Amino acid sequence: MAVTEVARKHGISAATFYQWRSKYGGMSVSDMQRLRELEQENAPLKRMYADLSLDRSVLKNYSQKNSDAHAAPRSGGMGNEKSATQSTPRVSAAGAASWHPAAGTERSTRGRRRGSALG
Helix, strand or coil: CCHHHHHHHHCCCHHHHHHHHHHHCCCCHHHHHHHHHHHHHHHHHHHHHHHHHHHHHHHHHHHHHHHHHHHCCCCCCCCCCCCHHHHCCCCCHHHHHHHCCCCCCCCCCCCCCCCCCCC
C-alpha cells in the first residue's frame, strides 16, 4: 500500500505522515509512552506559566497607565500653574463624614429605594 493511500485512509496528508515519521520513526514503544507522560506532565505547567505571564503583563500595563496618569499634568497648561496638590481643597473630618457613607455616623442609602423602611 502506498503512503498516499494510507494517509488518505486515516484522514491526514502525506506531508503529515512524513513529519510524524521523521519525529517518531526511531522511537520504541516505551519511548513513546514516556514522551506522552512528559507531555501530560508539562501541559498544566505550560498553562500555569501562560496564566502567570498574562497576569504579569496586565499588572505591568495597569501600573504603567497608573504612573502615566499621575505623571501627566492635570491642567494641560504650560507648567507655570499650581500643581494638583496645591489646588486641591482641604476637607475636614466632619466634612468628609457628611458626604462619605462609611466615614461618618450617617447610614448609607446607596442601593436602597427611597421611602423604604430600612433606610
